[in-house]
Each structure stands twice: as structure tokens, then as C-alpha cells.
Amino acid sequence: MKLSRWFPPVLVCAACLALGQAASAHHSTAMFDWGKEKSISGTVERYEWTQPHTFLWVAVRRAPGKSQEWGLEGMSPSWLGRRGWSRHSLSPGDKVAIVYYPLRDGRPGGFYVRITMPGGQTLEALPQRSG
């Protein structure tokens, strides 16, 4: 499955024009440092395919034998589900690299932007800006 090719420029532009609204219209994005990409790697604990947002729980290794749980919100099934994602896209035990917008208050969480699977394929989780 290769999602990074799924965004034709026209569609992308239509989506990016209203990125703020389209990204999460049901709530403000004030709690995230929206647009500031950060990365973590971890092991999927649980992928919740739910409304109004998907939610990804990941164990991130902090020290030998010690891991920290991260909670990452994502776009909804209404958005992702129409762009090739499904509840099967991520499974417990998957080792993933995640690009996310962090929470402003520093807690271990944020909004996931794209996810790279062990096989190397990348799943885009937000409308992409063209160009």
C-alpha cells in the first residue's frame, strides 16, 4: 500500500486551501503546535478507528526496558477512510516512525501527520500542500 502517491495536485490544492478547517473542523487546533513537524519512533499499542478522530497509542522507548505511552490524534475515518486508510492500516506491534505536530503543553501526544511503516512505505494522514 502506498499512500504518498494518492494526492493528485488538484485535490491537494482544494484541500490545502482550507487546511485549518478541513483538518479538524470539529475543534480548534490550539492545543497543537500546528505545522511544527516532530518525529518519534515506537511500537503501535492500539489504533482506534473512531469518530470524531482516529487515535493512535504508541509505546516509545525512553531507556532500556522503559517505555512511555504516547497518544496521537489523527484525521477521522470520514477523511482517512476515503483516501485508502482503514482500521487495518496500523496494528498492535507495528514498529513505526511518526511525524506529528506536538502538544503545546509538552505532554506525550500530538496530531499525527504521516507514518512510515517497517517496510518503508509512508502513509500520509493530512492533506498535503502542493508544490
Place this chain on the structure above:
Amino acid sequence: MSRSPILVTGPAALCAIALLCGCGPQGLGSATTSAAPPPPPPSPYAALAKLPDWSGVWEPAFGARPTAGRAPPAPPKLTPAYAAQYAKFQQKNRTTPGINFVSSVASCVPPGVPQSMQEPYPIEFLFTPGRVTILIETYSIVRRIYTDGGPPPADPDPTYQGTSVGHWEGDTLVVETSAILPETSPLNGISGHGEKFHVTERMRLLQPDLLEIATTRIDPTVFVEPYTTTAYYRRHRDWKIMEYVCQQNNHDALDAKGNAAFSLKHNPGE
């Protein structure tokens, strides 16, 4: 022996039933002597065939202005109190890119008309006799628009989606909505409106797969003059409306002070 006046048995009972159901001797007599019964009236569903084809699922096309040369929408002219509120929102939008309007919809309270038509996920239309129904995926909202020509109710209770009547002007559906709950947002960036807030929507196909909805807001407590915006929707014939239960897994409910918040609880609704 005393007999209850209600308990009638035997031939008397049969007679009473026959009279009640109109199939007594007189009824039978007329059925045998008159011509065939008049044909049933035409099905009200037949009239639906004349309506335009709005089938499929319609995705809001944010930012689309497909009519060449059309000017971008002018900012609304607002009364002082609402102008201050709107300016504050615009300022926040400039200083914090990506921020959205903080409102109770984050806590799963649905938006009202007309904001419910500008949620990010698709809508669909059902045409039935005397009625158009709009199903909005986001928040699973239902709008019932009565097109049977009857007058709107005299004093309807305020509701999120208000009370709507509609009529067809050619292939344009004109929807008039009032009795919208005053705590809802009449425009992105504005919270609340007057009790007399009235919305007129003109809906038509602009292209075979592009629907245009021009929305006019009238409320002297908010808008100095009627304010019209135009939105577009793209048709997806192969999409299906999904279930959307906002309370299922909402991590974004507002905090006690009404500010945007984010829960890291596993079951945030509990």
C-alpha cells in the same frame, strides 16, 4: 337479568360492527349498483421525476470558486458587539496559524444552520413527496425541509437546525429557515445570534457534479445588512455516508473554562 349496555352479543353485535365499518346493507347496495370506483389519485412520487438529479454524496469543496472572475466574498458588516468578537477571532487566526474557532462543537454539541452545512464531511439529499431531507455526515445531522407548500409553523421551538420550508424555482431549491437556537454560530468566528435569525439558502447544480449553495443570513442584531456567502460541493456517486458519533472517542472537549483542550485518557468520554 341485567345486561350491560356495552356488552352486546349475538346478531345485535354483528349488526353494530357492520354499521361501524360502513359495510352494512346500504354500503353493499351502493357497491353493486354504481360504476367502477374512481381511479386512485396519481402517486405523489410521480412528481419527483421532474426534480433535478442530486443523487450521490456531496463533499464540501472548501475554497472552490469555480466561476471565473467572481470576486472573493466581502467581509460581513457587523454590529459593534459582534464586530469586536469577529475581529478578535481574525486576529487569533493570524497570530496562531491553523487555529479554528473555539466553540462547544468541540464538545460534541452539533452546529446549527447554516454552519452545519459547512462541516468537512459530505452530505446527501433525499427527495420524497413534499419534503427534501439533508443528511449531514458530521454529527449525523438531519435537516427536514418541507416543500409541500404548507405554511411554516406559527411558533416553532428553537432548535439547532431550525424550522425549514422550501420551494423549487425551476431547478433551484430555495430553503427558508428560522427558529434556530440563539447560542449557535451564524458564521465561522461568531458565537450566538438573535432569536429572529433567518437563513435563506439557494441550492442548484452549477455543473453536472458541482452543487452551489448561496446562503444569506439576516439578523439585525448581528449583521448590519444581509450577508451572503457561497459554498460548493463536489459529487461522489460512489461514496457512502459514514456513521459519525462524536461522543465515540472525543479527546477534544473544551475545558471547564471553555478553552480548547486535549485529553490523553484512554476513554475520554467516561
